[in-house]
Amino acid sequence: MNTRKSDTLHIPLSRRQILAGATALSAAALFPVAAWADGSRLNVRAYLEPDDYDPLDASGFLEELLYGCIYRKLIQYVPGEEWAWQLDLAESIEQTSPTTIAFTLKQGQMWSDGFGEITAEDVKFSMDRHMVEENNSRIKPDLGTFTHVEVTGSHSGIIHMERPFAPIWTIALPYLAGTVICKAAVEAAGGKITTAVPPAVSGPYRVVEHRLGERWVLERNPDFSGEAADFERVDLIVVVDDSAAEIAKEAGDVDFTSVGAGSVARLRDNPPAGARMTVHPALFYHWVGLNVQNPKFADIRVRQAIMHAIDVPSIMQAAFFDVAEPSTGIIAPGLIGHRPQTLIAPQADFARARALLDEAGIDRLQINLDVLNNVIHTTTAQVMQAMIAQAGIDLQISVHESGSFWSLGVASDGERWRDLELTIKRFSMTPDPYYATAWFVSEQIGDWNWEQFSNAEFDRLHDEALSETDPARRDEMYRRMQDLMEESGGYRFLTHGVTANLFADSIVPATRPDGQPLVQFFRRA
Amino acid sequence: MLQYAFQRILLALAIVFVAISALYTIMITLPGDPTTVLLGPRATPEIRAEFRANMGLDDPVLMQIGNFWTRVLAGDLGTDFNRNRPVAEAVFNALPHTMALVFGAIFWSASLGILLGAFSADNRNSWLDRISGILSVGFIAAPSFVVALYSLLIFSVTLRWFPTIGAGEPGDLGSRLYHLVLPSFAIGLAWVGYVARIVRASMLETLGENYIRTARAFGLPRRVVIYNYALRVAILPAVQVLGVGIGGMLSSAVFAEIVFSRPGIGALIYDSVSGRNYPVVMGSMLVAIGFFVTCALIADLVNAALDPRHRVKS
Numbered sequence: 001m002n003t004r005k006s007d008t009l010h011i012p013l014s015r016r017q018i019l020a021g022a023t024a025l026s027a028a029a030l031f032p033v034a035a036w037a038d039g040s041r042l043n044v045r046a047y048l049e050p051d052d053y054d055p056l057d058a059s060g061f062l063e064e065l066l067y068g069c070i071y072r073k074l075i076q077y078v079p080g081e082e083w084a085w086q087l088d089l090a091e092s093i094e095q096t097s098p099t100t101i102a103f104t105l106k107q108g109q110m111w112s113d114g115f116g117e118i119t120a121e122d123v124k125f126s127m128d129r130h131m132v133e134e135n136n137s138r139i140k141p142d143l144g145t146f147t148h149v150e151v152t153g154s155h156s157g158i159i160h161m162e163r164p165f166a167p168i169w170t171i172a173l174p175y176l177a178g179t180v181i182c183k184a185a186v187e188a189a190g191g192k193i194t195t196a197v198p199p200a201v202s203g204p205y206r207v208v209e210h211r212l213g214e215r216w217v218l219e220r221n222p223d224f225s226g227e228a229a230d231f232e233r234v235d236l237i238v239v240v241d242d243s244a245a246e247i248a249k250e251a252g253d254v255d256f257t258s259v260g261a262g263s264v265a266r267l268r269d270n271p272p273a274g275a276r277m278t279v280h281p282a283l284f285y286h287w288v289g290l291n292v293q294n295p296k297f298a299d300i301r302v303r304q305a306i307m308h309a310i311d312v313p314s315i316m317q318a319a320f321f322d323v324a325e326p327s328t329g330i331i332a333p334g335l336i337g338h339r340p341q342t343l344i345a346p347q348a349d350f351a352r353a354r355a356l357l358d359e360a361g362i363d364r365l366q367i368n369l370d371v372l373n374n375v376i377h378t379t380t381a382q383v384m385q386a387m388i389a390q391a392g393i394d395l396q397i398s399v400h401e402s403g404s405f406w407s408l409g410v411a412s413d414g415e416r417w418r419d420l421e422l423t424i425k426r427f428s429m430t431p432d433p434y435y436a437t438a439w440f441v442s443e444q445i446g447d448w449n450w451e452q453f454s455n456a457e458f459d460r461l462h463d464e465a466l467s468e469t470d471p472a473r474r475d476e477m478y479r480r481m482q483d484l485m486e487e488s489g490g491y492r493f494l495t496h497g498v499t500a501n502l503f504a505d506s507i508v509p510a511t512r513p514d515g516q517p518l519v520q521f522f523r524r525a
Numbered sequence: 526m527l528q529y530a531f532q533r534i535l536l537a538l539a540i541v542f543v544a545i546s547a548l549y550t551i552m553i554t555l556p557g558d559p560t561t562v563l564l565g566p567r568a569t570p571e572i573r574a575e576f577r578a579n580m581g582l583d584d585p586v587l588m589q590i591g592n593f594w595t596r597v598l599a600g601d602l603g604t605d606f607n608r609n610r611p612v613a614e615a616v617f618n619a620l621p622h623t624m625a626l627v628f629g630a631i632f633w634s635a636s637l638g639i640l641l642g643a644f645s646a647d648n649r650n651s652w653l654d655r656i657s658g659i660l661s662v663g664f665i666a667a668p669s670f671v672v673a674l675y676s677l678l679i680f681s682v683t684l685r686w687f688p689t690i691g692a693g694e695p696g697d698l699g700s701r702l703y704h705l706v707l708p709s710f711a712i713g714l715a716w717v718g719y720v721a722r723i724v725r726a727s728m729l730e731t732l733g734e735n736y737i738r739t740a741r742a743f744g745l746p747r748r749v750v751i752y753n754y755a756l757r758v759a760i761l762p763a764v765q766v767l768g769v770g771i772g773g774m775l776s777s778a779v780f781a782e783i784v785f786s787r788p789g790i791g792a793l794i795y796d797s798v799s800g801r802n803y804p805v806v807m808g809s810m811l812v813a814i815g816f817f818v819t820c821a822l823i824a825d826l827v828n829a830a831l832d833p834r835h836r837v838k839s
Contacts, residue, residue: 048796049796051607051608052608052609052610054609057608057609133571136571136572136575136576138572140569141569192609194609194610209695211692211695211788212614212615212618212619212788213615213618213619213788213789213792213793214691214692214786214787214788215691237690237691237786238786239690239786240783240786240792240795240796241783241784241786243674243784244677244689244690244783244784244785244786245786247674247677247678247681247682247689248689248690248786250682251677251681251682251685251688251689252685253681253688253689253690253691254690401799402799402800403555403798403799403800403801404555412560412573
């Protein structure tokens with residue numbers, strides 16, 4: 001009986017059929033997956049999933065990656081090596097007084113899906129809604145002293161500010177807060193974009209599908225009023241892990257990705273076939289911060305000793321794989337306020353550190369260093385631990401996962417912030433120095449100013465520089481502010497890091513000077 | 526059998542309740558202010574205050590847990606405040622991907638593991654058995670992420686047989702399965718070793734049973750005796766192990782979903798835990814634990830159905 005059962009399951013295959021099947025399988029196996037790739041399709045890696053389509057909920061560059069493809073602004077960043085902006089929706093835009101900017105829109109710029117022409121009312125709606133308290137815009141601070149847009153004609157208007165706000169040209173208008181959305185479409189959707197795909201777009205691409213947790217599928221927007229996009233389809237693919245993204249690029253599954261600093265030397269010496277790599281100085285800033293209010297560091301000589309005992313070149317070599325340069329402050333090269341050099345040289349001076357400790361009457365100093373559990377910062381901590389011991393300082397490293405780490409210095413999350421000693425942090429940055437210094441004013445203590453650095457001159461300069469429109473004067477003010485930070489003994493600046501991009505040689509990518517992709521300007525080679 | 530099933534279902538519900546309540550308590554007592562982590566540096570104090578109020582973070586812990594269960598019983602898993610969408614939408618969008626991954630891993634582990642185990646038992650103490658033993662232990666010892674990375678390097682980068690990322694085109698079963706091969710293999714390989722070892726031991730025990738000797742005495746072919754008679758009984762412990770092993774596979778799914786950039790519960794949990802996105806963490810955990818407990822329950826019931834001794838003992 002069992003034998004019969006076995007017979008019924010038997011699939012009769014002749015030897016010829018088996019051979020034919022095996023041959024077909026072998027042929028299929030030899031045919032590379034990439035051969036099916038369509039040249040009109042572009043796959044770009046996003047390292048996390050952007051939040052959603054509504055600029056009210058935007059929080060950073062990931063949203064900009066998506067918005068740049070589907071929405072337009074009055075002005076946009078120019079791809080290239082230098083920070084500059086170019087006209088986008090605006091035919092003309094100029095600062096007519098310290099607190100007003102007049103703009104005129106190009107004629108005939110259209111919304112998709114039959115929502116008509118883009119008007120000054122759309123610009124007013126898009127910017128003014130960030131100022132409405134109930135809307136809880138996350139990027140309201142980017143607009144600074146902006147108050148409202150006055151519509152002076154169907155295609156013209158005036159941007160009003162309470163007082164001069166220099167970053168409006170560098171942060172507000174060409175970045176997230178400057179994104180123009182369709183008033184009619186958003187109002188019809190209930191005042192907020194919560195739909196599966198945006199109701200109306202204006203950029204070179206439109207959203208076809210959002211596969212949650214996986215990718216955004218965009219296709220060429222037929223209603224785009226500018227020069228048609230080069231790619232029929234663009235996929236923004238969420239790949240969290242740098243190594244996975246690098247492998248995906250090598251396998252041909254993504255066309256453009258950033259890669260970790262650890263891969264730069266290897267890829268530069270031995271790039272994968274059909275790929276190119278570019279390395280850009282990033283805008284981020286990494287630093288070792290010291291809580292100047294902690295009684296343990298009340299003596300300035302102790303703080304200075306610690307700073308002298310941190311050897312930045314060693315950290316660059318071990319943690320940043322020798323591809324990043326030591327920084328001179330929190331403001332990156334190419335931006336107003338960048339300092340040519342630090343007050344304390346990047347190289348450690350252990351003898352000086354030891355002498356300062358002796359002067360302070362300290363034989364052996366024990367310090368706790370809190371770091372985030374990423375490879376770069378834990379390696380930095382280990383290098384510091386090994387080297388700082390030469391000055392008679394024992395470093396205890398505490399590693400935290402991100403949720404725990406980012407609340408260490410926050411007053412609303414307990415009392416830990418008061419007892420902080422040393423931390424290693426990295427902050428992101430926008431291309432205006434105001435964004436860098438904003439976190440270190442006195443009112444940020446208990447929030448983002450974990451060093452608890454409080455300096456009246458710094459606070460005043462930060463406030464004044466915001467409204468200073470003379471670039472030379474502004475430059476001087478921000479340099480002075482970084483001097484004050486360093487003089488406090490609370491900061492050892494490490495680096496701005498690098499952004500390395502690996503991409504197929506079949507495309508011509510467009511990036512900001514810091515290497516962040518501007519996908520809307522990507523072209524086929 | 527009915528009474529046994531009823532007892533098991535009650536126990537499963539109790540496990541889910543206790544596990545989720547304990548997890549909720551741990552989650553909200555962890556250091557890390559979700560308003561800081563979720564909203565980022567630009568958020569004003571007013572936005573943070575409103576966010577805390579919306580999330581109910583100012584309520585006492587017990588009240589938060591009570592509110593959570595009240596909502597769950599009403600079919601509401603809460604709202605993902607980071608992306609303004611219902612948690613249920615995110616979770617149930619991710620769940621099929623994780624289920625496919627886990628079932629794919631079970632397919633690999635069961636098919637290869639049972640074959641390897643049966644083959645080993647059939648050739649016990651031969652050099653083939655020894656090689657099979659080494660392979661099985663090697664599979665168990667190899668960390669899944671190493672298997673994943675090497676699979677990618679060999680089958681995707683070098684041979685270009687399989688894609689490295691994604692879950693395939695929606696609505697295209699072929700594409701979905703094609704994208705499932707490597708990630709499920711990476712998770713399932715370790716379980717191939719476990720299953721092979723268990724099946725081998727169980728087979729050797731079964732082959733010594735009287736009814737096997739009787740079957741042989743009747744002159745049935747060796748292949749039929751081993752694969753039709755002995756293996757049927759010998760795979761029972763493997764079914765039990767795979768049922769419980771789903772928990773381990775769910776854990777491995779976290780890294781597989783990240784390395785292979787697939788959507789899924791694991792990736793969702795990873796993302797939401799580091800972002801202190803409590804509603805998503807709890808919604809995902811509820812579904813993941815529910816899935817695990819259901820699979821263990823099914824394995825229990827299948828075992829009881831296949832082997833009456835099991836339910837009598839219980």
